[in-house]
Amino acid sequence: MFDPIKNKKHGEQLLSMNQIAIMFLSQRDKSFKELMDDGVSQILDAVGADGLSVWRNSVKSGGLHTSAIYEYGTTPSNLKATEFFNDIKYSDYIRNWEEPLSNGEYINGPASSMLPEETALLNKFRVASVFIVPVFIDGGFWGFVLFGNTYDEKYYGEDCAALMTSAAFLFVNALIREELEQSAAEAEKRMNIMLDSAPMNCQIWDKNINCIDCNEAAVKLFGLKDKQEYIDNFFRLSPEYQPDGRATSEAAQYYVNKALEDGRCEFDWEHQTLDGEPIAVNTLLVRVEHGDGYMIAGYTKDMREHNRILNEKKLQDELLSEALEKALAANHAKSAFLSNMSHEMRTPMNAIIGMTAIGKKVEDAGRKNRALDKIEESSEHLLGLINNILDVTKIEADRMELINDSFFLSKLLKRAVSFMRLNLEGKQIKFTMNAGDMPDEFTGDDKRLLQALTNLLSNAVKFTPEGGAISLDVSMRGEKDGLCELRFEVADNGIGITPEMTERIFMAFEQAESGTTRKYGGTGLGLYITKRIVELMGGEIYVESEIGKGSRFIFTVKLRRETNQTYTPPESADGTDGEFTGKKLLLAEDNETNAEILISLLEGTGMAIDVAENGKKCLDTVTESPNYYDLIFMDVQMPVMDGLEATRRIREITKELPIIAVTANVFKEDIDACIGSGMDDHIGKPIDIDIILEKLRKYLKVS
Numbered sequence: 169m170f171d172p173i174k175n176k177k178h179g180e181q182l183l184s185m186n187q188i189a190i191m192f193l194s195q196r197d198k199s200f201k202e203l204m205d206d207g208v209s210q211i212l213d214a215v216g217a218d219g220l221s222v223w224r225n226s227v228k229s230g231g232l233h234t235s236a237i238y239e240y241g242t243t244p245s246n247l248k249a250t251e252f253f254n255d256i257k258y259s260d261y262i263r264n265w266e267e268p269l270s271n272g273e274y275i276n277g278p279a280s281s282m283l284p285e286e287t288a289l290l291n292k293f294r295v296a297s298v299f300i301v302p303v304f305i306d307g308g309f310w311g312f313v314l315f316g317n318t319y320d321e322k323y324y325g326e327d328c329a330a331l332m333t334s335a336a337f338l339f340v341n342a343l344i345r346e347e348l349e350q351s352a353a354e355a356e357k358r359m360n361i362m363l364d365s366a367p368m369n370c371q372i373w374d375k376n377i378n379c380i381d382c383n384e385a386a387v388k389l390f391g392l393k394d395k396q397e398y399i400d401n402f403f404r405l406s407p408e409y410q411p412d413g414r415a416t417s418e419a420a421q422y423y424v425n426k427a428l429e430d431g432r433c434e435f436d437w438e439h440q441t442l443d444g445e446p447i448a449v450n451t452l453l454v455r456v457e458h459g460d461g462y463m464i465a466g467y468t469k470d471m472r473e474h475n476r477i478l479n480e481k482k483l484q485d486e487l488l489s490e491a492l493e494k495a496l497a498a499n500h501a502k503s504a505f506l507s508n509m510s511h512e513m514r515t516p517m518n519a520i521i522g523m524t525a526i527g528k529k530v531e532d533a534g535r536k537n538r539a540l541d542k543i544e545e546s547s548e549h550l551l552g553l554i555n556n557i558l559d560v561t562k563i564e565a566d567r568m569e570l571i572n573d574s575f576f577l578s579k580l581l582k583r584a585v586s587f588m589r590l591n592l593e594g595k596q597i598k599f600t601m602n603a604g605d606m607p608d609e610f611t612g613d614d615k616r617l618l619q620a621l622t623n624l625l626s627n628a629v630k631f632t633p634e635g636g637a638i639s640l641d642v643s644m645r646g647e648k649d650g651l652c653e654l655r656f657e658v659a660d661n662g663i664g665i666t667p668e669m670t671e672r673i674f675m676a677f678e679q680a681e682s683g684t685t686r687k688y689g690g691t692g693l694g695l696y697i698t699k700r701i702v703e704l705m706g707g708e709i710y711v712e713s714e715i716g717k718g719s720r721f722i723f724t725v726k727l728r729r730e731t732n733q734t735y736t737p738p739e740s741a742d743g744t745d746g747e748f749t750g751k752k753l754l755l756a757e758d759n760e761t762n763a764e765i766l767i768s769l770l771e772g773t774g775m776a777i778d779v780a781e782n783g784k785k786c787l788d789t790v791t792e793s794p795n796y797y798d799l800i801f802m803d804v805q806m807p808v809m810d811g812l813e814a815t816r817r818i819r820e821i822t823k824e825l826p827i828i829a830v831t832a833n834v835f836k837e838d839i840d841a842c843i844g845s846g847m848d849d850h851i852g853k854p855i856d857i858d859i860i861l862e863k864l865r866k867y868l869k870v871s
Contacts, residue, residue, distance in 0.1 A: 215324065220239070225310060225311045237343065272302055301313045301336035371466040373463065382399070432455065571613050573614065600639045601642075611727065621656060632718075767779075786800065797825065826868075828847060829849070
């Protein structure tokens with residue numbers, strides 16, 4: 169039956185929707201927030217709601233997350249959805265919403281009809297009833313739009329549902345468009361800042377030599393007022409003929425065509441001011457892709473002063489061309505690195521996620537253990553990538569520093585080889601090592617030296633075919649006043665390196681050939697980091713190689729010989745059953761998972777372990793029984809009281825109790841802060857059981 173009232177209301181709703189769409193498309197005199205708020209207000213009036221929020225999803229390893237990115241309506245003044253709901257997990261707050269929304273279903277009804285925790289959450293924001301529209305973009309569950317009602321509980325009818333669905337997609341598209349426009353505007357702003365800050369004169373032309381834009385340096389070169397004056401008078405800024413007799417218009421078109429054809433073109437040119445004063449310049453034109461065609465970027469260097477001082481211009485041209493080529497090569501290498509990094513990080517993440525799912529599903533112990541082995545292997549690979557990125561960041565900020573400690577070279581070499589053992593055996597590679605007759609006890613940064621050595625060994629294994637051979641030779645070149653110069657050589661009979669690439673491979677983001685990444689993997693950071701480590705240790709690194717016959721990487725470092733070692737390195741780092749029987753450890757750790765991991769790793773050693781969930785609890789425990797524990801493992805970042813403050817307070821009670829930091833804070837300033845607070849040593853997370861056992865043996869005087 170025709171219902172005139174219902175149809176009239178539906179017509180009014182459609183009219184409101186059309187008006188909102190027109191407003192978003194045509195009105196530019198208002199800010200985006202004003203447009204959005206006006207549009208939301210009209211829709212809320214039309215459907216009988218008084219609040220709206222837009223939520224965007226993100227997929228993470230722990231499950232589906234979401235964040236409120238826009239809100240409108242009446243909420244308590246001290247509660248903002250966009251602040252409260254910043255990257256929350258569905259299963260933690262709205263677990264009953266994930267499945268229906270992911271399947272494209274609406275959520276419609278009173279808050280009181282939902283799960284208790286969801287009802288409590290909505291009531292906290294004074295929401296009595298909701299209508300939630302899932303939003304899918306490019307086939308993926310992008311997020312949802314929540315319409316809320318704070319004054320009564322109800323279900324929304326079909327007419328309202330249709331209108332709210334259309335409005336939801338309109339608002340989401342508007343938000344996405346605004347973000348894209350802001351990103352584009354910000355990118356253009358950054359480009360203009362870079363363009364204007366460049367000391368070289370820069371211009372952009374189309375293929376018909378129409379000047380489109382320039383930077384401030386170009387304006388200053390000709391003594392003009394602003395960019396517009398440059399653009400308006402561009403053709404007056406060159407004489408009618410060039411010094412070689414060619415017409416300027418003909419020569420300009422020739423060079424532009426050449427740049428369009430070859431990709432770039434460099435030449436000498438004569439400009440002039442508006443008053444006719446000649447300006448000799450060197451110009452580089454570069455073809456740049458733009459839309460479906462090309463534009464020309466021009467880089468102009470004022471050569472007048474140069475010509476007056478040097479009179480022989482060719483040398484400067486060659487230097488300029490070389491610098492530009494290096495810059496282009498560096499940019500290309502970084503672009504290739506960023507593209508490759510996505511693959512390198514996603515590959516182990518895919519293995520971790522996939523093998524976790526398999527491990528949870530299968531019952532067979534063998535398959536479960538194989539899944540755990542793959543998870544461990546991929547986790548270590550991913551950690552290595554992260555560490556490399558952090559190292560490069562420290563290098564480029566000139567913040568990479570060495571941490572000197574006593575160590576045994578023989579133990580370091582065994583550890584480096586052990587890291588490669590499975591890969592060597594898997595490829596049936598013959599490995600030999602010769603360490604010669606030399607001192608074993610040194611002072612230096614053994615972790616960085618180990619990192620440099622394993623980087624070279626890993627590359628050797630990677631680029632050596634099955635059945636090949638790798639050798640490691642270590643020798644001492646000399647000693648003066650206790651400072652020893654050690655020489656390390658890693659040789660292989662692998663694929664080799666071309667002569668022109670033997671220097672570039674030590675640059676950041678570089679690899680030997682363009683196909684190397686695709687075939688062998690890697691990020692091109694290892695040798696760059698290794699070179700910096702070697703230089704910090706007072707040495708140098710170089711490579712000798714021949715294509716198809718292998719490579720020899722040689723580096724030297726300077727280390728001080730240690731003559732006051734107080735303990736002997738164990739033959740094996742494996743924990744012995746009952747090795748620490750009778751010893752008592754207090755673990756200050758607020759993360760239950762981290763505590764469980766450490767306790768499990770030390771299971772069977774006979775050590776009694778108690779856990780304090782924060783620094784205050786640790787302090788209280790020691791205060792009650794200052795002589796009970798033999799050692800403390802102290803996390804740094806904990807609630808109530810952090811590890812640094814807890815250590816300072818404990819040191820007021822006892823000076824003898826060993827306290828060792830076990831923390832993810834691993835920069836030099838973090839280690840210095842731990843030692844400065846009164847701790848005896850530092851262990852970085854993720855924890856290495858070999859290091860844990862080594863420290864326990866050292867401080868518990870167990871050998």
